[in-house]
Amino acid sequence: MKMTKEQIGKALSTFTLPNSGQDLVSSNCIRNIQVFGNEIILDIEIDNPTLQYKKKVEVDCIRAIHQHLYEKADVKVNLIVKAPEKKSPSIRGKELPGVKNIIAIASGKGGVGKSTLSANLAVALADRGYKVGLVDADIYGPSMPLMFDVVHAKPQGIEVDGKRKILPVESYGVKLLSIGFFANTNQAVVWRGAMASKALNQMLWDAQWGDLDYLLIDLPPGTGDIHLSLVQSIPLGAAVVVSTPQTISLADAKKGVAMFQMDAINVPVLGLVENMSYFTPKELPNNKYYIFGKEGTKALAQQLEIPLLAQIPLVQSIREAADVGRPAVLQGATPEATAFLNLADRVVVEMNKRNQLEPTQKVEITNKNGCSTT
Secondary structure (H helix, E strand, O other): OOOOHHHHHHHHOOOEOOOOOOEOOOOOOEEEEEEEOOEEEEEEEEOOOOHHHHHHHHHHHHHHHHHHOOOOOEEEEEEEEOOOOOOOOOOOOOOOOOEEEEEEEEEOOOOOOHHHHHHHHHHHHHHOOOOEEEEEOOOOOOOHHHHOOOOOOOOEEEEEOOEEEEEOEEEOOEEEEEHHHOOOOOOOOOOOHHHHHHHHHHHHHOEOOOOEEEEEEEOOOOOOHHHHHHHHHOOOOEEEEEEOOOHHHHHHHHHHHHHHOOOOOOOOEEEEEEOOOOEOOOOOOOOOEOOOOOOHHHHHHHHHOOOEEEEOOEOHHHHHHHHOOOOHHHHOOOHHHHHHHHHHHHHHHHHHHHHHHOOOOOOOEEOOOOOEEO
C-alpha cells in the first residue's frame, strides 16, 4: 500500500498527547516523517523525558497508523526529548524605596577620573533641580569625603519605623555616604571581598535616602565582588563607563561595558564618557593638545554602538577643585563646568529613553513654581 505524509499526518491527528489537550499535529511535535514502502519513520519531539510518557506516545502513534491508515505498516518512532531552555539566573535585587533611578559610574581601570566625574555629575544633576544621592562604593579608596569637603563629617542615626537608619551627609545638594566616613582616614582598608560587599549593602539598605530622582554609585575600578554584589543587591537602571582616550584605558573600558552586558547582569549602558579628552592652556585658548590620544573613546563608542555622552577636557582647575572639596561644576560659566552640566543633561535624556523602553517610573522634579516637569 502506498502511503503519503498527508495521510500519516491525518492519522496522527486522531489522538491527543498526554496532559496537553492537543493532538500530535496541532502541538507541532512532529519533526520529520519518512516513508519507505510499508515502513514509516517518525521523529517526534517531546518535553517529558519519563519512560512512561515516551512509551505512551510511541504506542499511540503506532496504534493510530494501524487503525486509521494501514494495519501492516512497520512504524518506528524516534522520540527526541526537548532540552529545557537555559536562562542565566537573574541576580537583580529588589528596589530601593523612594529611589527612581540608580546609575553606576564605572571604569575598566583606575586613574581615569571616574570619582571626579561622579562627584561633578552628582552636583550637576542637583544644580538642575533633581534630588540626588551618591554612594562612594570604592571601598578600598574612598575619595568622596575629600571631594565634597566633608572629611570630618560623621553620618548621624535616625529612627525610621522602629529601625535605626544611617542619615547620609549632605553637601552641595547631594546626599552622600562613603566608607571614608566610618574608617580612619590614615588607615588602609584591608578587607576581603565579602566584607566589602557587606559594607556596600549597609550603605544602601541601612540608610535613610528618602525620595531621590537619581542615586549614583561610584564603583571601584575594574570588575569584581563589589560589582556583582551591587547588581545582586539593587536593580541598577543603567551604567556609565568612563575612560581616557588612551589605548590601554580603552581596552579596559571595553571589558567594563561587556561586564554590564553579560546575560546574568544585563544592565543597560547609557554610554561612554571620555575624560582627559584634550588639554587647552589658558594662554592658548584656541589650541587643543591630545595628550592621551585623539577621540579614542568616541571610536570605541561607535564600535560598541553606544552613545558618547561627553568629552571632558584635561584642566588643572578640575583637579584643584577636587582637592579643595568644591567640584569644578560649581565654578560658573567655565568650559569645564559647562561640560559637566551638559553631561548631566545628556544622562537625563538617555535615562528617560531607557525608561521608555522598559516601563519604569520616569523622573519628575518639582520646579520653583511648584510645577512637575520631566
